[in-house]
Amino acid sequence: MNDEPLLPRMRTDDLLAELQERLQVLAAAQERIHTLLEAVISIGSDLDLETMLQRIIETATRLADARYGALGVIGEGGTLKRFIPVGMTEEQIAAVDHWPRGEGLLGLLVRRPQTLRLADLAEHPASYGFPQGHPPMRGFLGVPIRVREEVFGNLYLTEKRGGGEFGEEDEAVVTALATAAGVAIDNARLYEETRRREAELHVFAGIVAHDLKRPISVMRGFTELALEHLADQRVEEEDLSHLKRVLAASGQMSRLIDDLLTYATARDAALTLLDVDVTRLVRQIIDDHLAAVEETEPVPQVYLGALPPVRGNPPLLRQLFDNLIGNAIKYTPAGQAARVDITGEPAGSGWVRITVADRGIGIPPGEHEAIFTGFHRAASTYTGTGLGLAICQRVVERHGGTITACDNPGGGSRFTFTLPAAPGEKEQHG
Known part of the structure; x- marks a missing residue:
């Protein structure tokens, strides 16, 4: 008779333990989503492309709880023109013989963009090994970054902290980050192109202003000489007024050119x-x-x-x-x-x-x-x-x-x- 109330209590304890475990999982998921949202806002707020790329891979590494990460930017001919690593010390970076060039497993992701999750990257048929001096890595998660219809590059994450493999949640959160990163990179590239064109326009405005002011200065100089020469002679005031109006108009034009040039050069300053x-x-x-x-x-x-x-x-x-x-x-x-x-x-x-x-x-x-x-x-x-x-x-x-x-x-x-x-x-x- 003493054993009868113990069974319901054990079932209740099991249910409470399971509920507590689910709540912990839910809280962890909510925290990760919150971190992802903060990361998306942070990345989108910066229009400097170099700073943005560094921030993207650092954020991806943190979200997936990876020890190492890298962002590979694809260049012409399907090679990696940029490779931005995080998680390695300066000594480790200095010891690496050369960074990946887009061969082996990383080259596969360049040629065939896809999300790839591996327990041990060395076991993949396309694995090419590591350069001399590179630290050993096993667990792998690769996610492409697309900018419109173009594959801009790939996020590479390795070595889950605490051991184990990258899971579906890691893949989902990093994929979401890569989508947001593609939009942010597109905006940064458009911004840089606009800044480049504006810089060219500023140079052009300076040249035009200089070429316009030169004849105006000549006209103003000769007008002042003419007024000085006629000052002591018997000249109709009406004729002098014409020269004075030319002088006033040339001065006004010169000021307007100065103001336009100031406006052009100070547009972004x-x-x-x-x-x-x-x-x-x-x-x-x-x-x-x-x-x-x-x-x-x-x-x-x-x-x-x-x-x-x-x-x-x-x-x-x-x-x-x-x-x-x-x-x-x-x-x-x-x-x-x-x-x-x-x-x-x-x-x-x-x-x-x-x-x-x-x-x-x-x-x-x-x-x-x-x-x-x-x-x-x-x-x-x-x-x-x-x-x-x-x-x-x-x-x-x-x-x-x-x-x-x-x-x-x-x-x-x-x-x-x-x-x-x-x-x-x-x-x-x-």
Whole structure:
């Protein structure tokens, strides 16, 4: 009779032990998934390809609990052009005669990309052995990394810590990592290609700017000489004014080229930010545009309100306002005086909102967003490169702000954008 209650208790103990074991397995799986998610986020956050490749193989080794790992990058002709090992000491690395070239078992995975899991890689028919000085390895897990339709390389993992073989869970988690790695590598390669093209564009911009400024400097120099020569002679003031306008226009063009070159070279560099008196800056730009108006043309009417000071990069801000004000004056029906209103106000904590409104030809329906794309021209009857508003958007976004376009009530266009407020404005209006 004393044995009867013992059997249910033993069964209960067995069930509790089994439940505890399953819970431990589940907890371990959850921890591994959590580690995988963290690894995917970490890998995707870095766009430097070399750093990324190192991080990928280190992560794969950690996820599979492998002692050694390597990432082989496939080159032309199906050979390994890169071999990035982890887990080996500097002494072990120095002792290796040569790294794998894509022969034997690793060459098989290069020629026939596949996931391969082995208890002892030496027993595989394609095993080629190790180079002299290489530490012995048995357990093996190989997983390909695909970038779109191309096999970029392979992850090689060996020697499960604590002995034993790589299991199905190891294979599954490393395969998932390889999939995420393929996307991250693709992004990094696209980023590097974009940076290379931008660098070429910066060099081209510098050459163009230099070639443009040289004739402008010559023109400016001869104009200054002509003014000095005519200063003491009886010359009509109207004739002198023509030379002065040439001088002003050449100076304006030279400044614009400098600003464009600064913008091109500073596109990816950290901006030099200063407190900018926007009212003063815009007044200078307005004066430059008014000085360039022909005597036979109607004089533009420009209203400039008090603009709050901002924190920004002066050359880029000059380019921004020059493009917007220039467009407002330019895109006006022939024979009609341009009307431009420039106003500003605080816009929440740490921001300034500025509006440039005109009474010009306006924006065609449905093109209020498209006008900010490069080489877009809303009015084919006016000359221009179609880059002005694209530059404006880039300048505003480099400062962390936004820019929008809408119809101006009563006709014309209205451009509204935000810029960081100068520190004093933040304290006063924040």
